[in-house]
Amino acid sequence: MSDAPILQADPKASYLAQKDAIDAAIAGMLGNGRYVLGPEVKAFEEEFARYIGCKHGIGVASGTEALVLALLALDLKPDDYVATVSHTAVATVAAIELAGAKPLLIDIDPATCTIDAAEFARALANPPGRIAAVIPVHLYGLAADLDAILPLARQHGVRVIEDCAQCHGALLHGKKLGSFGDLSAFSFYPTKNLGAIGDGGGVVTNDDALKDRINELREYGWRERYISRIKGMNSRLDELQAAILRVKLPVLDAANGRRQAIAAIYDKGLADTGFALPARRADATHVFHQYVLRTKDRDSLQAALKEAGVGTNIHYPVPVHRQPAYEGRIAMGPRGLGESERAAREVLSLPMYPELTDDQATRTVAAVRKITGR
Numbered sequence: 001m002s003d004a005p006i007l008q009a010d011p012k013a014s015y016l017a018q019k020d021a022i023d024a025a026i027a028g029m030l031g032n033g034r035y036v037l038g039p040e041v042k043a044f045e046e047e048f049a050r051y052i053g054c055k056h057g058i059g060v061a062s063g064t065e066a067l068v069l070a071l072l073a074l075d076l077k078p079d080d081y082v083a084t085v086s087h088t089a090v091a092t093v094a095a096i097e098l099a100g101a102k103p104l105l106i107d108i109d110p111a112t113c114t115i116d117a118a119e120f121a122r123a124l125a126n127p128p129g130r131i132a133a134v135i136p137v138h139l140y141g142l143a144a145d146l147d148a149i150l151p152l153a154r155q156h157g158v159r160v161i162e163d164c165a166q167c168h169g170a171l172l173h174g175k176k177l178g179s180f181g182d183l184s185a186f187s188f189y190p191t192k193n194l195g196a197i198g199d200g201g202g203v204v205t206n207d208d209a210l211k212d213r214i215n216e217l218r219e220y221g222w223r224e225r226y227i228s229r230i231k232g233m234n235s236r237l238d239e240l241q242a243a244i245l246r247v248k249l250p251v252l253d254a255a256n257g258r259r260q261a262i263a264a265i266y267d268k269g270l271a272d273t274g275f276a277l278p279a280r281r282a283d284a285t286h287v288f289h290q291y292v293l294r295t296k297d298r299d300s301l302q303a304a305l306k307e308a309g310v311g312t313n314i315h316y317p318v319p320v321h322r323q324p325a326y327e328g329r330i331a332m333g334p335r336g337l338g339e340s341e342r343a344a345r346e347v348l349s350l351p352m353y354p355e356l357t358d359d360q361a362t363r364t365v366a367a368v369r370k371i372t373g374r
C-alpha cells in the first residue's frame with residue numbers, strides 16, 4: 001500500500017494508459033499533412049454522432065464554443081432569454097452572453113444539483129421576457145430532469161440545448177444524453193470523461209439545417225471556401241485532437257465503468273457517515289465525471305484531506321450570479337438561487353478518474369472517516 005499523494009484528476013494517466021495507440025495516431029496524423037478539419041475530424045464527427053445516437057456531429061474548438069455555436073444556430077434575438085443554472089461551469093452562462101442573448105438563472109434541485117424543473121415552470125409562467133431556449137446541464141455525470149424539462153420546453157416553444165460537458169456516455173431511459181435536445185454541446189477538455197490533449201468540443205444534432213448552420217458558423221460563415229454566406233467565426237477542431245479522441249472513444253464505456261466502480265467504493269465506505277452522497281436515478285446511469293459529497297464542514301474537510309495527501313476540488317465554489325463579472329445584473333427565477341448558493345458552500349469532489357486504483361479510493365475513504373471521526 002503506497003502513501004503517495006492522491007490526485008483529484010489525472011489526465012496524464014489517461015494518456016499513459018493508451019500511450020502506444022495515441023503516439024501512433026499522432027504520428028499517422030502528422031504524416032497526413034492535414035492539420036485542421038481533415039480526415040480525422042470527419043471520421044471522429046461520424047463516430048461520435050453514431051455513439052451518441054444522433055445524425056450529425058460537428059467538431060469545434062472547445063465546449064464553450066460548442067454552446068456558443070449551438071445558440072448562434074438558433075438565431076436568437078438580442079432581448080431573448082436563455083434559461084440555465086448558476087451552479088455550473090461559468091462557461092455555460094458566458095456562452096449565452098457571447099451568443100448575444102440574456103441568461104436567466106434557475107435554481108437547482110438540491111438532490112441532483114441540476115435545474116429545478118418546478119422553478120423552470122414558474123419562470124415560464126412569469127417570464128422576464130421571451131425565453132427562447134433552455135440549457136439543462138447534466139452536472140457531474142447524471143441526467144438533469146429532462147422528463148419534466150422537455151415537455152415544458154415543447155409546450156412553450158423553447159429550444160433545448162443539452163450541456164453535455166460532464167456526461168459523455170451517460171444514459172437516460174437507455175438513450176445517450178445528448179440525443180434528447182435540439183442540439184447538444186460537448187467539451188473534450190483533458191479531464192472530461194472523453195478528453196483530448198488540449199482544447200476541443202463538439203455539437204451533435206439530428207437537424208440537417210442546424211448542422212449546416214453550425215458547419216458554416218464555425219468557419220467564417222463559409223459553405224463554399226472564401227465566400228462568407230453568413231457572419232461566422234473560427235472554431236475548428238484540429239486533426240491532432242480528433243486523432244486522439246478517436247483512440248479514446250472506443251474505451252469510453254470501459255472508462256466510465258471504472259469510474260462507477262470507484263464510486264461504488266466511495267458509496268460503500270461512506271454510507272454510514274451521514275454525508276449527502278451522490279444521488280442515483282433508477283432510469284439513468286451516472287458516469288461520475290465527479291463524485292461529489294456534501295457537508296457543512298466542507299472547507300475544513302478539504303484542508304485536512306490536503307494535509308493527508310488526498311486531492312479534492314470544488315465544483316463550483318462561487319455560483320455564476322455571485323462572480324464579479326455577473327453579480328447584480330443577471331436575471332434569476334422567481335424564488336431566487338438559495339439552493340445554488342448552499343451547494344457552492346457544501347460540495348466537495350473526491351478523487352475521480354479511471355486510472356485511480358481501488359487502493360487509492362479505499363485510502364481516500366479512510367482519510368475522510370479519520371478526519372471527521374465518522
Ligand SMILES: Cc1ncc(COP(=O)(O)O)c(C=O)c1O
Binds near residue numbers: 163
Ligand atoms: C458544464 C460545463 N459546460 C461547459 C464547459 C466548457 O467547456 P470547455 O472548457 O471545453 O470550453 C465545461 C468545462 O469546463 C463544463 O464543465
